[in-house]
Amino acid sequence: MEAIYKTPDTIIDTPTHYCPGCGHGIIQRLIAEIIDEKDIRGKTIGIAPVGCAVLAYNYLDIDMCEAAHGRPPAVATGIKRVHPDKIIFSYQGDGDLAAIGLSEIIHTANRGENITVIFVNNAVYGMTNGQMAPTTLLNQKTLTTPQGRSEQCDGAPLRICELLSVVDGSRFIARTSVTSPKNIIKTKQLIAKGFNTQIQKKGFSLIEVLSPCPVYWRMSSVGSMKFIDDEMTKVFPLGVFKDWESQN
Amino acid sequence: MKLADENKKYLLTGNEACAEAAIQAGCRFYYGYPITPQNEILTHMAIRMPQVGGTSIQVESELAAINMVHGSAAAGARAMTSSSSPGISLKQEGISYLAGSELPCVIVNVQRGGPGLGDISPSQADYFQAVKGGGHGDYHTIVLAPSSVQETADLVFDAFDLADRYRNPVMILGDAQLGQMMESVVFNKKCKPNSFKKDWALTGANGKKRNIIKSFYPVRGELEEFNAKLQAKYSLIKSKEVRYEEINTENADIVIVAYGTCARICKEVLMENKTPNIKVGLLRPITLWPYPSQIIQEISEKVRAILTVEMSAGQMVEDVRLSVSGKCPVHFYGRTGGGIPSPKEIIRKITEIISVKEEKTSVT
Numbered sequence: 001m002e003a004i005y006k007t008p009d010t011i012i013d014t015p016t017h018y019c020p021g022c023g024h025g026i027i028q029r030l031i032a033e034i035i036d037e038k039d040i041r042g043k044t045i046g047i048a049p050v051g052c053a054v055l056a057y058n059y060l061d062i063d064m065c066e067a068a069h070g071r072p073p074a075v076a077t078g079i080k081r082v083h084p085d086k087i088i089f090s091y092q093g094d095g096d097l098a099a100i101g102l103s104e105i106i107h108t109a110n111r112g113e114n115i116t117v118i119f120v121n122n123a124v125y126g127m128t129n130g131q132m133a134p135t136t137l138l139n140q141k142t143l144t145t146p147q148g149r150s151e152q153c154d155g156a157p158l159r160i161c162e163l164l165s166v167v168d169g170s171r172f173i174a175r176t177s178v179t180s181p182k183n184i185i186k187t188k189q190l191i192a193k194g195f196n197t198q199i200q201k202k203g204f205s206l207i208e209v210l211s212p213c214p215v216y217w218r219m220s221s222v223g224s225m226k227f228i229d230d231e232m233t234k235v236f237p238l239g240v241f242k243d244w245e246s247q248n
Numbered sequence: 249m250k251l252a253d254e255n256k257k258y259l260l261t262g263n264e265a266c267a268e269a270a271i272q273a274g275c276r277f278y279y280g281y282p283i284t285p286q287n288e289i290l291t292h293m294a295i296r297m298p299q300v301g302g303t304s305i306q307v308e309s310e311l312a313a314i315n316m317v318h319g320s321a322a323a324g325a326r327a328m329t330s331s332s333s334p335g336i337s338l339k340q341e342g343i344s345y346l347a348g349s350e351l352p353c354v355i356v357n358v359q360r361g362g363p364g365l366g367d368i369s370p371s372q373a374d375y376f377q378a379v380k381g382g383g384h385g386d387y388h389t390i391v392l393a394p395s396s397v398q399e400t401a402d403l404v405f406d407a408f409d410l411a412d413r414y415r416n417p418v419m420i421l422g423d424a425q426l427g428q429m430m431e432s433v434v435f436n437k438k439c440k441p442n443s444f445k446k447d448w449a450l451t452g453a454n455g456k457k458r459n460i461i462k463s464f465y466p467v468r469g470e471l472e473e474f475n476a477k478l479q480a481k482y483s484l485i486k487s488k489e490v491r492y493e494e495i496n497t498e499n500a501d502i503v504i505v506a507y508g509t510c511a512r513i514c515k516e517v518l519m520e521n522k523t524p525n526i527k528v529g530l531l532r533p534i535t536l537w538p539y540p541s542q543i544i545q546e547i548s549e550k551v552r553a554i555l556t557v558e559m560s561a562g563q564m565v566e567d568v569r570l571s572v573s574g575k576c577p578v579h580f581y582g583r584t585g586g587g588i589p590s591p592k593e594i595i596r597k598i599t600e601i602i603s604v605k606e607e608k609t610s611v612t
Binding site for chain 1: 322327
């Protein structure tokens with residue numbers, strides 16, 4: 001009998017350290033499925049960030065490199081320049097990419113580095129117990145915004161897809177979420193498109209994934225999904241912001 | 249300039265010689281950010297790397313530069329970055345990660361005056377930062393200190409080999425004087441970049457066990473075990489890689505300990521017999537880490553005094569004192585903020601040390 005659903009070969013079958021209701025497990029599984037389907041496990045190199053996903057190499061059975069906080073795009077650049085025919089992706093959170101690593105991501109996009117970035121936006125610093133992220137919504141309560149994020153004091157949430165889509169060197173920029181089977185399927189399609197962008201040597205691709213953090217949002221798992229659909233998508237609209245294919 | 253011919257003599261600045269030697273040593277990945285007095289390294293790389301099929305990127309920041317080195321080193325290539333003091337401070341986090349991930353690479357520091365923005369004159373005030381770690385955690389970079397343009401080139405070759413042999417970052421510690429001055433140089437060191445097997449490198453797990461490059465050990469006990477492994481490596485480096493130059497130390501009254509530009513100046517004091525009544529020797533550390541403690545200790549048992557000369561307020565002198573361990577007096581003469589000790593100043597200091605000693609001897 002043919003198996004129609006199984007653990008991807010690229011996933012290491014082990015319990016993860018992620019909290020209940022976290023989105024990282026879904027997103028990393030999608031990456032593994034894509035690597036299997038494209039049969040690129042032997043030529044893919046991933047970069048794990050500082051943050052909740054630092055242990056991604058415990059779950060993805062591929063060559064991987066850690067990077068200092070915010071620097072995965074620089075490390076990815078260094079690897080890609082040595083191995084231009086390998087598939088290089090960085091997996092980064094919102095603190096890593098949009099706060100301490102904002103310079104690296106903009107300049108890596110601007111150089112048109114032929115890499116793929118999976119940007120997981122859960123609007124909070126999860127690893128350090130829930131402080132404000134650059135993507136935290138206005139009035140959202142975190143450990144460091146106990147009265148809610150104030151635009152006057154903390155600035156407004158930073159929209160990375162919108163920012164990077166005006167950088168000349170970027171080729172494929174999209175935002176998606178993992179709140180429903182439909183959105184998960186869409187997310188897989190968009191990440192696959194990011195990898196295709198790289199395989200076809202079209203240049204820099206980034207897929208932002210809105211992802212739940214029930215523990216540090218102080219919400220239920222179901223409530224977190226609803227929060228993304230009802231609140232986050234108002235500030236971070238889903239869609240494709242830049243696509244080399246439709247531009248041609 | 250075309251690919252350097254090993255039989256030809258070139259007239260180059262220390263910075264250009266450093267960059268060309270890296271290319272000759274098989275470095276094909278260079279990442280740099282402009283800062284005086286090391287800009288010639290960037291410009292040389294920008295011309296030469298494309299000629300040899302290499303990559304030279306002028307990056308957005310020192311942080312990006314050191315982390316691109318991290319990536320290329322993890323991918324198994326010979327990679328280098330260069331900067332001057334303030335820029336090297338910015339790279340320290342990255343150097344700690346490179347050491348913690350056991351990645352080989354070469355970092356060039358063409359030192360300038362500090363602290364802060366300081367100035368662009370020669371200085372040796374980054375000694376502590378270079379040899380004591382610099383970034384966070386228990387680690388060492390191997391530190392090589394040239395004192396001529398030729399030696400800069402030669403040590404760059406050795407730096408890449410040492411880095412690959414020990415899977416450890418290696419720093420070339422020069423200064424504005426060495427980087428900017430022109431001297432003749434030949435590139436005739438033999439180097440086999442492919443002789444080091446890098447089965448740990450990231451190449452994609454095609455038909456082999458996958459590799460992970462990391463410095464994160466969150467499970468209790470694992471990090472201590474890893475640190476023990478690092479320390480064992482450092483002990484091995486200390487036992488095998490110490491280098492120094494020794495001149496006239498036999499029967500010397502006083503031995504100067506100085507490195508880099510200062511050692512050159514001190515050689516002048518020795519060469520022209522400017523202290524006819526005092527026998528002066530010189531011990532020039534070439535490796536600043538590992539430090540030539542053993543030979544300095546041996547010298548300390550035979551001389552009346554040791555004088556350390558530095559372009560700093562007194563940094564290496566601490567390692568000299570540790571090596572000497574009270575066996576003889578250790579004196580210090582230093583200039584800071586771009587001041588360069590002159591032979592005359594050093595002779596005055598030597599005369600002062602010896603005459604004070606003689607006064608004491610005659611009293612007792």
